[in-house]
Amino acid sequence: MVIGASGNSANFASWKGLETPPEMDERQFSQWTALLRAKTGMRLSKERKSFLITSLNLRMREIGYHNYQSYYEYLQSGKAGKLEWTALVDRLTVHETRFFRDQNAMAFLESECVEILSQDNSELQIWSAGCSTGEEPYSIAMLVESLLEKQHKKKYYGISATDISLMSLAKAKRGVFNRKRLEQVPDEMVFEYFEEQKNLQYKVKDRIKSRICFAQMNILDCATARLGKADVIYCQNLLIYFDQDKRTEILNGMVIHLKPGGVLILGPGEVIEWNNPLVNREKHNKVLAYRRLKNS
């Protein structure tokens, strides 16, 4: 995963007027990249060294550390280290997201939901993997809710939304967004599914919120995660942060959580070579999706 660029505020400009961050030698850089890769799957190229140095130092300064080694050791130390790790991961990950971000993938998802909801006694379970601050699972919930309303149907649906970043999940659970963030949400949905608050803030209504279960999960652990089976797994702009081996490992883990006939929707170009005997690639020229075989 990861490696902040546009989505992170950390940059050398932040050091203006402050002491220069300590040098990081080759051995230290390898030590940090190995740790990040082992814990998060994050790959960090040499070109991103300055980003690592800046992010680490900003965090180290906040909690009073002045050298990499002692901070490294602190991160490995019991409960406090674990907590600190979540704060650091938050700094190093890209959380950029938007409501209804990929129109093609959303249209594909919609047709999938229409199909499932048209079946008798059906219910719908969706997993938004790498949900960031919630715009993606809320978009999905609004889409399903509006479909059900159009069809005058009452059916059960639920969305599991997972991310490694506790800070992002906390914001997602609050479900409060500035009006500017809602630009891609159709007006009728803003009216129907949000409550206006003070200062141009909009809060997602409880009937939408209650459909989503937010939980922390490192996607590298997804194969063994306790998740029910999903009709749809929606995973966008997450795999791009992993190298090919890790992507394959994650995808194989995700498929375990797909119902037979269920579909995994990815971002365009996020997977180049992946073969798994449980799935077939969907024929679609704008959306990358894989369907689990019905008899698997």
Ligand SMILES: C[S@@+](CC[C@H](N)C(=O)[O-])C[C@H]1O[C@@H](n2cnc3c(N)ncnc32)[C@H](O)[C@@H]1O
């Ligand atoms: C760029 S955002 C994508 C958000 C959303 N899916 C979208 O397309 O708009 C990537 C998200 O993946 C999360 N992430 C990165 N590495 C992860 C990991 N190892 N396990 C789970 N989530 C991870 C980040 O915290 C971040 O919120």
